[in-house]
Amino acid sequence: METMVKALIFDVFGTLVDWRSSIARESRLVLEPLGYKLDWDAFADAWRGRYQPTMEEVRSGRIPFSKLDTLHRINLDYILPRHDVKPLPEETLRHLNNAWHRLDAWPEVPEALRRLRKKFLLAPCSNGNIALMADLARRNDIWWDAILGSDVARDYKPKPIVYLASCDAFNLTPGEVMMVAAHSSDLAAAAEQGLKTGFIGRPNEHGPGKGETKPATKVDYAGSDLADLATQLSC
Amino acid sequence: METMVKALIFDVFGTLVDWRSSIARESRLVLEPLGYKLDWDAFADAWRGRYQPTMEEVRSGRIPFSKLDTLHRINLDYILPRHDVKPLPEETLRHLNNAWHRLDAWPEVPEALRRLRKKFLLAPCSNGNIALMADLARRNDIWWDAILGSDVARDYKPKPIVYLASCDAFNLTPGEVMMVAAHSSDLAAAAEQGLKTGFIGRPNEHGPGKGETKPATKVDYAGSDLADLATQLSC
Numbered sequence: 126m127e128t129m130v131k132a133l134i135f136d137v138f139g140t141l142v143d144w145r146s147s148i149a150r151e152s153r154l155v156l157e158p159l160g161y162k163l164d165w166d167a168f169a170d171a172w173r174g175r176y177q178p179t180m181e182e183v184r185s186g187r188i189p190f191s192k193l194d195t196l197h198r199i200n201l202d203y204i205l206p207r208h209d210v211k212p213l214p215e216e217t218l219r220h221l222n223n224a225w226h227r228l229d230a231w232p233e234v235p236e237a238l239r240r241l242r243k244k245f246l247l248a249p250c251s252n253g254n255i256a257l258m259a260d261l262a263r264r265n266d267i268w269w270d271a272i273l274g275s276d277v278a279r280d281y282k283p284k285p286i287v288y289l290a291s292c293d294a295f296n297l298t299p300g301e302v303m304m305v306a307a308h309s310s311d312l313a314a315a316a317e318q319g320l321k322t323g324f325i326g327r328p329n330e331h332g333p334g335k336g337e338t339k340p341a342t343k344v345d346y347a348g349s350d351l352a353d354l355a356t357q358l359s360c
Numbered sequence: 361m362e363t364m365v366k367a368l369i370f371d372v373f374g375t376l377v378d379w380r381s382s383i384a385r386e387s388r389l390v391l392e393p394l395g396y397k398l399d400w401d402a403f404a405d406a407w408r409g410r411y412q413p414t415m416e417e418v419r420s421g422r423i424p425f426s427k428l429d430t431l432h433r434i435n436l437d438y439i440l441p442r443h444d445v446k447p448l449p450e451e452t453l454r455h456l457n458n459a460w461h462r463l464d465a466w467p468e469v470p471e472a473l474r475r476l477r478k479k480f481l482l483a484p485c486s487n488g489n490i491a492l493m494a495d496l497a498r499r500n501d502i503w504w505d506a507i508l509g510s511d512v513a514r515d516y517k518p519k520p521i522v523y524l525a526s527c528d529a530f531n532l533t534p535g536e537v538m539m540v541a542a543h544s545s546d547l548a549a550a551a552e553q554g555l556k557t558g559f560i561g562r563p564n565e566h567g568p569g570k571g572e573t574k575p576a577t578k579v580d581y582a583g584s585d586l587a588d589l590a591t592q593l594s595c
Contacts, residue, residue: 194531246494246498254529254531255506255508255512255529255530256529256530256531256532258506259481259505259506259530262505263481263505268503269506270494270497270498271490271493271494271504271506271507272506272507273490276512276529277490277511277512294489294490294491294511295490295491295494296429296489296491297491
């Protein structure tokens with residue numbers, strides 16, 4: 126099967142980057158000097174907690190497609206007063222919203238992607254927008270062949286068009302593309318469209334011991350992390 | 361002004377890659393073993409000659425957006441019988457059409473892009489589709505931050521949306537983005553939308569001595585080639 130797969134496409138938040146501790150750190154860097162002492166992990170969870178409901182407004186067609194930076198900002202404006210943060214200058218809000226552009230990769234990711242790149246085309250298939258993905262790639266030294274996902278499909282996962290548009294962008298059939306994610310639901314949706322699937326464990330995504338370690342759906346490969354998956358794919 | 365520009369976006373066919381001699385070579389590699397002896401440069405010119413008219417079908421709205429690989433194939437099917445080439449197997453036609461994925465960069469381009477990358481976000485803003493751009497980048501060792509252009513805008517240059525969608529994909533205003541091209545018409549269209557412009561000379565694009573050497577429109581920078589432009593931009 127490996128010889129048939131020509132491209133790997135990746136979920137990013139949680140799978141390749143540690144959004145939770147990065148957002149906690151970046152939020153603290155912005156808000157603590159202004160006198161706020163929050164539970165920064167809880168703040169990160171609250172911000173991320175608005176992610177699915179806000180995307181669902183787009184997926185359902187209730188609002189037109191808007192890039193994820195815009196949705197993150199809607200969610201930030203929602204949670205700040207609920208954490209007793211007083212109105213902030215626009216420049217501060219923009220910098221804080223761009224915390225999502227300053228996420229760190231899980232430690233093994235950059236080197237594992239370098240190994241995988243020798244054999245496969247690589248692209249994110251994330252709900253993150255192009256500018257966000259480009260900044261994360263620069264920060265973490267990731268060489269993508271293209272940035273695919275929500276901005277190209279103009280919709281959000283797990284809608285089928287996002288997986289299918291990513292395959293089509295590479296001129297590949299779904300069977301020639303493997304979706305890699307640490308989330309069983311993402312892989313189940315990709316498999317439904319005919320893509321191959323590679324699960325990797327992220328046991329600490331939502332905090333110590335709070336993350337998927339084993340796939341809860343049928344997958345083609347399952348690795349403990351991305352380096353392990355690369356080894357299984359003979360990279 | 362340089363400090364304001366945060367991203368460079370590039371025309372590709374003619375500006376970064378030598379489409380004419382590459383298409384002549386690749387067409388010969390496919391057709392000569394089948395017994396055809398054509399004027400390969402003229403064949404390349406004929407194929408490229410159908411480029412603007414076919415894209416105009418999309419720009420005008422007469423046909424829905426189709427990726428450039430599809431338009432190249434329409435044009436190939438049009439010119440082959442006009443060069444007395446008999447019907448070819450589908451696999452051969454696909455390989456021949458993919459000649460556009462096997463174009464060589466002008467010699468100074470890969471190193472000049474490495475220099476520019478240290479200071480700017482870089483992306484193609486080409487009418488070529490994502491798969492085509494990704495293959496050219498692999499072939500010529502080009503590290504893009506994203507692949508922008510027709511597939512993201514779902515229309516073809518010089519329509520304004522293609523330039524504007526490229527700026528928006530990087531979360532930048534047009535004034536923070538410089539369009540780089542060897543074609544004055546491309547730069548004039550970009551400038552019309554507020555982008556900065558960088559011209560580079562390609563005196564041999566259409567054959568020896570047949571190419572633009574000086575901009576025929578007002579530009580912010582004009583270089584003899586991409587290395588010269590990189591030097592002017594202090595890279």
